[in-house]
Amino acid sequence: MNIGIASEKSGLPAKTIRYYEDIGLLHPARTDNGYRDYSTADIHRLRFLQRSRSLGFSVDECRQLLSLYQDRERDSADVKEIAKAKLVEIDRKIAELVGLRGLLHHLVSHCHGDERPDCPIIDELAGQGVAQ
């Protein structure tokens, strides 16, 4: 299977698939003409990567998950640990963004947004604002 087809089937751009090979996440065969030749197992790996990346796992975490995925003897506890750590991280990110959103929303709603130069957003950024 050529890389174009692998790209279609996995939902990953060809560039990304080559990149994943570069960093050792998979090792597709080659045909006589030098083209990469993807097996269905390769496609599974690629789809696995696409899903776990889109779930917010880093490439290195994906590497771990992938090796757990391949390992029929693994403990589900190992997988759960990684996923739980990621969950904590996501919660932290959400809280941070919600805080940001609150401040920014406050600023936007207090800026009259017309042709006058005075602006509470700039005041805040300059450290002159009320919201701290």
Added chain:
Amino acid sequence: MNIGIASEKSGLPAKTIRYYEDIGLLHPARTDNGYRDYSTADIHRLRFLQRSRSLGFSVDECRQLLSLYQDRERDSADVKEIAKAKLVEIDRKIAELVGLRGLLHHLVSHCHGDERPDCPIIDELAGQGVAQ
């Protein structure tokens, strides 16, 4: 004022301050010995940068905000536009993370997390799960 003091006053690492100069965000004076010499106006710019970066604005957005900040004739509408766009972006990011969180939480809570190899998290990543 030397860079160490500027760093303390702005809350930005010296490395970052030099980097901001490299990319043209400020142009501090130099003393005879070649050391950077920060004015209080420079410190204001740096604090402005620190605040707007921590509010989630990109360096390029900071550049725009900074020029609006310097421009006594600016329309507050211009500033509000940038802030509103950022707000939309933050909302989008939050929604995405909340979605992720839901799926991951579901998976974690359904994984028994023991020494057995079967694991719904891996199943999902492999495309065998119920949650899609």
Added chain:
DNA sequence: ATAGACCTTCCAGTAGATGGAAGGTCAACA
């Protein structure tokens, strides 16, 4: 005089791709 804290420049590396150039290959159509 010298130690240690500062400062300088420059180069490389991080994550996770993405864009583009230069060139090889393949399938179809006239």
Added chain:
DNA sequence: TGTTGACCTTCCATCTACTGGAAGGTCTAT
């Protein structure tokens, strides 16, 4: 058979926003 166009290859550069480190100059205190 020739040639067009889609596909593939490698390699190198670029992006964001820094960060780390080496090699070396300067300043201050003792």
